[in-house]
Amino acid sequence: xxxxxxxxxxxxxxxxxxxxxxxxxxxxxxxxxxxxxxxxxxxxxxxxxxxxxxxxxxxxxxxxxxxxxxxxxxxxxxxxxxxxxxxxxxxxxxxxxxxxxxxxxxxxxxxxxxxxxxxxxxxxxxxxxxxxxxxxxxxxxxxxxxxxxxxxxxxxxxxxxxxxxxxxxxxxxxxxxxxxxxxxxxxxxxxxxxxxxxxxxxxxxxxxxxxxxxxxxxxxxxxxxxxxxxxxxxxx
Amino acid sequence: xxxxxxxxxxxxxxxxxxxxxxxxxxxxxxxxxxxxxxxxxxxxxxxxxxxxxxxxxxxxxxxxxxxxxxxxxxxxxxxxxxxxxxxxxxxxxxxxxxxxxxxxxxxxxxxxxxxxxxxxxxxxxxxxxxxxxxxxxxxxxxxxxxxxxxxxxxxxxxxxxxxxxxxxxxxxxxxxxxxxxxxxxxxxxxxxxxxxxxxxxxxxxxxxxxxxxxxxxxxxxxxxxxxxxxxxxxxxxxxxxxxxxxxxxxxxxxxxxxxxxxxxxxxxxxxxxxxxxxxxxxxxxxxxxxxxxxxxxxxxxxxxxxxxxxxxxxxxxxxxxxxxxxxxxxxxxxxxxxxxxxxxxxxxxxxxxxxxxxxxxxxxxxxxxxxxxxxxxxxxxxxxxxxxxxxxxxxxxxxxxxxxxxxxxxxxxxxxxxxxxxxxxxxxxxxxxxxxxxxxxxxxxxxxxxxxxxxxxxxxxxxxxxxxxxxxxxxxxxxxxxxxxxxxxxxxxxxxxxxxxxxxxxxxxxxxxxxxxxxxxxxxxxxxxxxxxxxxxxxxxxxxxxxxxxxxxxxxxxxxxxxxxxxxxxxxxxxxxxxxxxxxxxxxxxxxxxxxxxxxxxxxxxxxxxxxxxxxxxxxxxxxxxxxxxxxxxxxxxx
Numbered sequence: 001x002x003x004x005x006x007x008x009x010x011x012x013x014x015x016x017x018x019x020x021x022x023x024x025x026x027x028x029x030x031x032x033x034x035x036x037x038x039x040x041x042x043x044x045x046x047x048x049x050x051x052x053x054x055x056x057x058x059x060x061x062x063x064x065x066x067x068x069x070x071x072x073x074x075x076x077x078x079x080x081x082x083x084x085x086x087x088x089x090x091x092x093x094x095x096x097x098x099x100x101x102x103x104x105x106x107x108x109x110x111x112x113x114x115x116x117x118x119x120x121x122x123x124x125x126x127x128x129x130x131x132x133x134x135x136x137x138x139x140x141x142x143x144x145x146x147x148x149x150x151x152x153x154x155x156x157x158x159x160x161x162x163x164x165x166x167x168x169x170x171x172x173x174x175x176x177x178x179x180x181x182x183x184x185x186x187x188x189x190x191x192x193x194x195x196x197x198x199x200x201x202x203x204x205x206x207x208x209x210x211x212x213x214x215x216x217x218x219x220x221x222x223x224x225x226x227x228x229x230x231x232x233x234x235x236x
Numbered sequence: 237x238x239x240x241x242x243x244x245x246x247x248x249x250x251x252x253x254x255x256x257x258x259x260x261x262x263x264x265x266x267x268x269x270x271x272x273x274x275x276x277x278x279x280x281x282x283x284x285x286x287x288x289x290x291x292x293x294x295x296x297x298x299x300x301x302x303x304x305x306x307x308x309x310x311x312x313x314x315x316x317x318x319x320x321x322x323x324x325x326x327x328x329x330x331x332x333x334x335x336x337x338x339x340x341x342x343x344x345x346x347x348x349x350x351x352x353x354x355x356x357x358x359x360x361x362x363x364x365x366x367x368x369x370x371x372x373x374x375x376x377x378x379x380x381x382x383x384x385x386x387x388x389x390x391x392x393x394x395x396x397x398x399x400x401x402x403x404x405x406x407x408x409x410x411x412x413x414x415x416x417x418x419x420x421x422x423x424x425x426x427x428x429x430x431x432x433x434x435x436x437x438x439x440x441x442x443x444x445x446x447x448x449x450x451x452x453x454x455x456x457x458x459x460x461x462x463x464x465x466x467x468x469x470x471x472x473x474x475x476x477x478x479x480x481x482x483x484x485x486x487x488x489x490x491x492x493x494x495x496x497x498x499x500x501x502x503x504x505x506x507x508x509x510x511x512x513x514x515x516x517x518x519x520x521x522x523x524x525x526x527x528x529x530x531x532x533x534x535x536x537x538x539x540x541x542x543x544x545x546x547x548x549x550x551x552x553x554x555x556x557x558x559x560x561x562x563x564x565x566x567x568x569x570x571x572x573x574x575x576x577x578x579x580x581x582x583x584x585x586x587x588x589x590x591x592x593x594x595x596x597x598x599x600x601x602x603x604x605x606x607x608x609x610x611x612x613x614x615x616x617x618x619x620x621x622x623x624x625x626x627x628x629x630x631x632x633x634x635x636x637x638x639x640x641x642x643x644x645x646x647x648x649x650x651x652x653x654x655x656x657x658x659x660x661x662x663x664x665x666x667x668x669x670x671x672x673x674x675x676x677x678x679x680x681x682x683x684x685x686x687x688x689x690x691x692x693x694x695x696x697x698x699x700x701x702x703x704x705x706x707x708x709x710x711x712x713x714x715x716x717x718x719x720x721x722x723x724x725x726x727x728x729x730x731x732x733x734x735x736x737x738x739x740x741x742x743x744x745x746x747x748x749x750x751x752x753x754x755x756x757x758x759x760x761x762x763x764x765x766x767x768x769x770x771x772x773x774x775x776x777x778x779x780x781x782x783x784x785x786x787x788x789x790x791x792x793x794x795x796x797x798x799x800x801x802x803x804x805x806x807x808x809x810x811x812x813x814x815x816x817x818x819x820x821x822x823x824x825x826x827x828x829x830x831x832x833x834x835x836x837x838x839x840x841x842x843x844x845x846x847x848x849x850x851x852x853x854x855x856x857x858x859x860x861x862x863x864x865x866x867x868x869x870x871x872x873x874x875x
């Protein structure tokens with residue numbers, strides 16, 4: 001077989017391949033952007049990153065399984081999806097809030113018909129809200145004050161286990177991600193309307209940094225997810 | 237011509253005869269490449285080969301030859317901050333911040349394939365006509381034992397699962413074989429009742445401890461009842477971890493009933509009804525005795541084990557975990573390094589707790605003449621479980637030290653194990669770091685300052701890849717039965733009995749001061765199991781059933797103060813594996829300290845993750861595939 005023959009075959013294959021490529025592909029990539037926040041009335045709910053999950057279901061395509069994801073630290077979520085009808089739930093026992101339930105105790109669904117990008121805020125009822133959070137640093141000590149407001153007061157009410165102040169060098173601040181924290185048990189708090197906390201800010205080296213991120217968190221008895229105050233960046 | 241005629245005649249005769257054979261016989265040729273079910277179930281030796289396959293496929297959470305989830309045997313013992321994985325490819329174990337909900341599960345399909353095959357085995361065994369009644373009965377009991385064991389493994393991971401006790405055939409309507417999950421208590425009840433039903437058909441004095449025996453069935457019953465009892469009792473503390481249908485969680489009112497069953501089962505074994513079992517005690521050094529208990533296959537303590545054999549199945553545990561400097565295979569060693577978190581838990585001989593003394597009251601380092609002096613006066617199981625610095629394996633001393641401490645407190649070391657460098661003010665190069673580590677990030681040497689000793693095989697050549705080790709993995713042993721009895725007694729309000737049982741186990745370990753009833757607390761029970769049963773595949777399931785896993789692995793960083801404190805406290809948090817690094821002092825100006833040993837607690841640099849156990853981790857996720865295929869399966873709580 002000489003070179004020109006090989007070339008001919010090659011050319012033929014190329015033509016075939018490009019002709020095949022003209023065929024319509026399966027689907028184009030999903031392009032509709034579904035995003036939103038966890039909210040209570042008009043306030044967003046702050047949680048720990050990667051810990052509070054939600055599930056999106058789409059029916060009508062045979063076996064059903066959820067698209068699982070988690071909320072960001074500021075309670076936001078986003079998914080890129082195909083247009084279609086979706087149902088969103090938050091599994092039972094997740095989050096520092098109550099999610100509507102059906103009569104059988106299953107999590108109720110939020111129905112979303114997606115046609116292009118859309119914002120859907122998920123309305124939940126938190127057990128507590130942290131109000132008027134104020135965190136400042138002076139003399140190497142971080143001090144915080146806040147009011148812990150009880151939202152759910154009926155038979156479903158839960159007690160506060162502790163209030164904590166967390167500091168971290170990055171913007172991820174929680175019980176898992178911190179360089180300094182202080183826990184104050186609920187029993188040691190005289191007035192939930194006026195909680196104050198303070199913790200020493202450790203020296204930050206390698207590299208040095210003259211700011212920290214801080215949040216106040218409330219741990220509720222019997223729930224693993226905490227609710228937080230909005231993140232603040234404090235320079236000193 | 238005559239000849240030709242006779243040949244034709246003979247040929248015709250032969251053909252004619254052949255033609256007389258019945259067509260059906262002619263076409264029905266017996267296969268020569270496989271045995272039919274009827275053939276197999278007509279010969280006890282062939283039945284045994286089927287059974288051997290089922291035995292071989294039992295599921296263990298920790299296993300010397302590995303399991304389907306974690307691969308290599310040593311890795312199934314790693315994790316939970318009880319050890320550090322000194323292999324670069326396994327650093328993820330200490331770098332993840334928690335576990336996925338699907339962690340620790342047995343693949344749903346694998347599980348029900350196994351259940352189906354055992355069910356088929358049982359059906360075929362009972363239908364067999366050519367086996368003796370004695371054989372049939374014994375095989376049947378063994379099959380039921382294996383099925384109950386498997387359901388026990390499933391309920392430990394998933395809670396209630398569909399309870400399938402006969403083989404299913406594919407019907408026209410698939411929904412008729414979609415079964416919902418049974419209650420968690422139903423599965424435990426099944427394990428318990430199966431054990432009761434079959435124990436009479438099993439031998440009390442078996443020839444092989446790798447096959448089901450009467451005591452193995454009762455030991456399984458004992459553990460299962462204890463698990464169910466503690467889930468009933470402590471499940472009340474985590475109400476979020478339950479399902480309204482009882483698929484997860486056991487009703488609190490059943491706790492005492494289960495504890496009573498566990499205690500009775502334990503008492504049956506202790507009384508000798510189920511065979512001659514006793515604690516392994518051959519005298520001599522209690523540490524060596526404790527280590528030998530796992531090596532001696534004739535041990536009277538072993539109730540049921542997974543055996544290994546040269547020429548048959550061997551494992552690479554010793555290859556993977558032997559000390560680096562005298563490894564039988566260069567570059568294959570030292571993977572499983574026990575953590576300081578665990579080592580600190582071993583009591584002093586007077587039954588009190590104290591962290592290993594590295595510094596005195598005013599935070600100045602303490603100096604020791606010999607490298608292993610710091611471990612003196614501890615529970616003998618420490619040296620029996622952990623290969624400490626300056627101790628021996630296969631007649632050679634391990635060389636574990638992290639470098640020199642100079643007079644100003646600075647460290648003089650090298651990144652190369654066993655490297656020689658010139659100390660300041662001298663001219664001759666000397667070794668400045670141990671050949672067995674520890675060096676941060678240097679795999680296959682210890683990175684915590686400890687090697688594992690339990691299961692490490694001193695047989696010549698056991699560390700070679702080709703040869704492998706034949707040390708058995710003990711699934712049930714007498715000491716655990718005693719601890720089960722102690723826990724059940726304690727929960728039933730008899731701390732005096734609990735103390736008696738604990739003291740038996742502790743005396744064997746060299747702790748001769750007996751505990752009294754007033755000493756027995758929940759923390760004591762938890763502590764004794766953590767120590768006696770370290771690296772035997774219990775810690776996850778124990779912490780789960782006591783509902784303390786989310787407190788122990790709470791995701792917060794583990795500080796030095798955390799490691800030194802909370803000793804013997806069940807729910808004290810332990811999320812990162814610390815190490816204890818020995819240093820040699822170089823201070824020629826001060827003969828009081830020069831050449832002595834000092835220690836520093838060190839968090840290995842690779843241990844950047846923190847173990848976080850969520851409520852959703854208490855029961856492994858049932859895969860979306862399985863739920864998609866059978867919508868009757870209820871999802872696990874918090875997932």
